Amino acid sequence: MFNAVAFAAGGTPAEPDAQASRLVGHPAWVRLKRAVADLQAVQAADGSVPDPQAHPAARTAVRTLTDAVTELAPLFPHDTDYLAALVKDLTRWTDGGFAEPDFLDSLVAFHPERTRTDGREHLVVFPMYTQNGSADRHIEAVLVQVIWPDFVADLEAGDYSNKLFVPIRFLDFTAGYDTNSAVLFPETVAMREIPKFTWGAIFADREAARFRRVVAAAAEITGLALPPDAARLLDDPRLPEETFVMWDLIHDRTHMHGDLPFDPFMIKQRMPYFLYSLEELRCDLTAFREAVKLEGPDVPHARLVQYAILFDRIFRFPITGSRVRNYDGLGGQLLFAWLHRHGVLHWTDNRLSVDWTRVAESVLELGRRIEDLYWRSIDRPKVNHWLAAYALVSETLEPHAASVWARGVGALPVDGPPKGLTDAVLPDEFPLSMFYEALSRKLAPVIASTKGITG
Known part of the structure; x- marks a missing residue:
């Protein structure tokens, strides 16, 4: 029954509508992209143009950019205020001699969260770094399209309210997004002060692809045999895209819900990276739990969300990126090892197999363990909470042989400031297992090939 429902939910692969296709080939967009590339060539890491000899070229590029934005603006009537403020910010940056850019005014005028309509397009231009992409705050531009299917709108209007969440797909982009970056976050923009952020956008098409x-x-x-409904996720571009939107909707709101430690994880603070691992994993396992609750013909994507979380976590996360404080990688390692230790996942005769009847309960149990850690945290000093979190992870994953943390409290500077404990965590505190080392040799080139991929 679930296979039939999943098939019905899949439909045909989504294609950008006619207007979106015309936008990508629009002469003004082509000129805009070229102008952005010219600016990036003379910008410093902070977004400024420090060489006075480069200012004439930068001035010409900005003039081309503002003219293109003005020409394209009528195609985006829902973004009129933003695009007008963008032209003013670009002009002020030029008049100020191309110092470190400040695009606060245009940022606070941009509100994609107010028009979450399936297929709606936005032209977005900001000086910004791109997470998992470029660390430079260069001018970047993207044409995006909102993904807002009816079932997601119904979920968000009910028990899964998330007014800040904006799922999107790429139509076209400049160099900073020809990378692994799959998010468009306002906090990455160059600005003079930090406002209250009202939206966060995730490229579901890149995640799905x-x-x-x-x-x-x-x-x-x-050699893993996928269940038929899971195999559907690999055959239909639209189905995993919508599945990731549902996953991200619940994951994103979970950062603000639950029995959280007193210090929210969203506040930037230095702490052992395995705490970030547990927070990201908690949000994914909450999405998994809610998908189990929603499973049925009314929400056919719910079963697919469970597969997506499981497979993305145990295959892509552990061997993506460097081994330096890779908190997403660690979360994937923990989930894999948990399922293996509990007899749900097996690696026998060089083949991977899964007892699908036991997956849900085992994953939910790991989620409950992390939730209990969080619930107890409010009654614990910070150091004790850190130690309890480490115990939870190291109960399942083997720490590095040279780990100071693995030796226990007697080896750690628990009498000093928390910084000493963070410094004692190795960059790769929980190295890859032999299974992942072998898998990485074959799968890492495939992961690398997804740089810049879109749906």
């Missing part, structure tokens, strides 16, 4: 490529390769490498 790399999921399809990586999981297909991983299943072939490990």
Whole structure:
């Protein structure tokens, strides 16, 4: 029954509508992209143009950019205020001699969260860094399209309210997004002060596209037989895209819900990276739990969300990125090892197999363990909470042989400031297992090939 429902939910692959296609080939957009590239060539890491000899070229590029934005603006009537403020910010940056840019005014005028309509397009231009992409605050531009299917709108209007969440797909982009970045966050923009952020956008098409490529390769490498409904995620571009939107909707709101430690994880603070691992994993496992609750013909994507979380976490996360404080990687390692230790996942005769009847309960149990850690945290000193979190992870994952934390309280500077404890955490506190080392040799090139991928 679930296979039939999943098939019905899949439909045909989504294509950008006619207007979106015209936008990508619009002469003004082509000129805009070229102007952005010219600016990036002379910008410093902070977004300024420090060389006076480069100012004439930068001035010409900004003039081309503002003219293109003005020409394109009528195609985005829902963003009139933003695009007008953008032209003013670009002009002020030029008049100020191309110092470190400040685009606060245009940022606070941009409100994609107010018009979450399926297929709606936005032209977005800001000086910003791109997470998992470029660390430079260069001018970047993207044409995006909102993904807002009816079932997601119904979920968000009910028990899963998240007014800040904006799922989008790429139509076109400049160099900073020809990377692994799959988010568009306002906090990455260059600005003079930090306002209250009202939106956060995630490129579900990039998430879905790399999921399809990586999981297909991983299943072939490990000999994993996918259930028919899970296999559907690899065959239909639209289905995983909508599945990731549902996953991200619940994950994103979870950062603000639950029995959280007193210091919210969203506040930037230095702490052992395994705490970030547990927070991200908690949000994913909450999405998994809610998907189990919603499973049925009314929300056919719920079953698919469970597969997406499981496969993305155990295949792509552990071997993506460097081994330096890789908190997403660690979360994936923990989930894999948890399922293996509890007899749900098996690696026998060089083949991976899963007892699908036991997956849900085992994943939910890990989620309950993390939730209990959080619930107890309010009654614990910070150091004790950190120690309890480490105990939870190291109960399942083997720490590095040289780990100071693994030796216990007697080896740690618990009498000093928390900084000493953070410094004692190795960059790769929980190294890859032999399974992942072997898998990485075959799967890492596939993961690398997803750089810049779109749906």
